[in-house]
Amino acid sequence: MILKNSSILLTGASSGIGRALALQLAEAGANLVLTARREHLLTALKEEILNESKNAKVYCVPGDITDLSVQERCIETVRENFGKLDALINNAGVGATALIEATSDDLARRLMEVNYFSALSLTRLAIPLLRNSADKNPMIVFLSSVVGFRGVPHYGAYGAAKFAITGLSESLRAELLGDGIDVLLVSPGTTNTEFFDALLESSSKPNMPNHNRVSPESVAKKIVAAMKRRKKRIIPYFQAQILYYLNRAFPGLTDRVMSWYR
Numbered sequence: 208m209i210l211k212n213s214s215i216l217l218t219g220a221s222s223g224i225g226r227a228l229a230l231q232l233a234e235a236g237a238n239l240v241l242t243a244r245r246e247h248l249l250t251a252l253k254e255e256i257l258n259e260s261k262n263a264k265v266y267c268v269p270g271d272i273t274d275l276s277v278q279e280r281c282i283e284t285v286r287e288n289f290g291k292l293d294a295l296i297n298n299a300g301v302g303a304t305a306l307i308e309a310t311s312d313d314l315a316r317r318l319m320e321v322n323y324f325s326a327l328s329l330t331r332l333a334i335p336l337l338r339n340s341a342d343k344n345p346m347i348v349f350l351s352s353v354v355g356f357r358g359v360p361h362y363g364a365y366g367a368a369k370f371a372i373t374g375l376s377e378s379l380r381a382e383l384l385g386d387g388i389d390v391l392l393v394s395p396g397t398t399n400t401e402f403f404d405a406l407l408e409s410s411s412k413p414n415m416p417n418h419n420r421v422s423p424e425s426v427a428k429k430i431v432a433a434m435k436r437r438k439k440r441i442i443p444y445f446q447a448q449i450l451y452y453l454n455r456a457f458p459g460l461t462d463r464v465m466s467w468y469r
Contacts, residue, residue, distance in 0.1 A: 208344045208389065208434045211236035214289035216281055216333065218272050218325075219299030221248035223400030224350065227427035228296065230256060235431060238264040240284050243299070244271055264288065272299045272325045282332045292336035293343040294434065297326035297372075298350045303407040307363040314408055315364040322368035327375060337388050346389040346434055349376045353396045353447040357454045357461065360469045361413040380439065389437050394451075395426050396444025413468045418446060 215232055219225040221243035229241055233256045243249050246269035253265045266284050270277035285292050301321045303314055330347055337345040354362045355369030373392060380390035399420040421444060429443040442448045454461040 208294065208346050208437060210431070210435065213237045213293035213343050214240070214285060214291060214340075215294040215296065216240045216242075216285055216292060217296045217298060218242050218281075218329065219350075221245045221252065223402070224395065224398060224423045224426050224430075225296075225298040226252055227423040228298065228430060230259075231424075231427050231431050233260045233263045233265070236260075236263075237293075238289065240266045240268060240281060240288070242268040242270065242272060242277065242281050244269065272329065273320045275328065278325070278329045278332055281329070282336065285333075285336060291339035292333055292345065293340045294346045294348065295330060295333045295337065296348040296350075297329065298348075299325060300350060301405065301407055302362075302365045302402055303409065304361045304412060305364065305408055305410045306361060309410050310364045315367070317407060318364050318368045319371070322365070323371040323375070326372060330375075330379070334383070334388070338386055344387065344389060344437060346391055346437070347376075347379060347383075348391045348393060348430065348434065351376070351392055351394045353394055353442070353444065353450060355394055357450055357465070359413065359465055361411050389439075391430075391433055391438055392440045393426075393430055393433070394440070394442045394447060396421070396442070396447035398423055398426055398444075415468050 215237045217229055220229050220241035229252055241249055249267040249269055253267055256263055256265050266288055268281045268284055349372050351372045352369040354366035355373045358366050376390050376392040397418045397420045400423050426443045429441055433441045442451055
């Protein structure tokens, strides 16, 4: 994908991987529509981008991405200012830790709303604009997780939402192949973000060893590189790569290893 002068819609842009992506994409010459719930952080991010990239075009749409009216405002902002969309990055998400037997229906539904249904509906709205961008090799990027390809105790409901993202991305990749729209699935591991500070619920804690958290900037750098190279999937965390291949080759053994985290 060609990033210079491209138009990109990025959700969950106010912090963590989303914020790092916004800065790196702007540095690469992209024009951005950014959305997140916290308006003051979006405003500060826009100012930082414009201070570093004088020619960048940045528009902010504050709001809850699960709200259809917010999604429609994002699409309309893209249409009014760019006329087309070169990339949609579905980064917004929220987590929770709870054993399945202690997970309420309300919690499971909220996790699905934020992590899956919002990405599904926004993507559906964005596809017509992406079709207008054949010259830029347009792309849809989905942020999943290591628990989106391997279930882990205490992350069952969150992981289910991320598994849904994995299935959505693979289906879309096949459906949109003839339109020239690429689909990139990103499965990060433990990253140094606000994720664990902003859990919807934390009624239990996994018995996990201390993993070194990677920086959101390093994850964003790998995503940007993958977008340029039109990759299909990346796992920007070494331990997660080991788990991915271990689970594919030895699923029974992986079950036993995961049981230690109970």
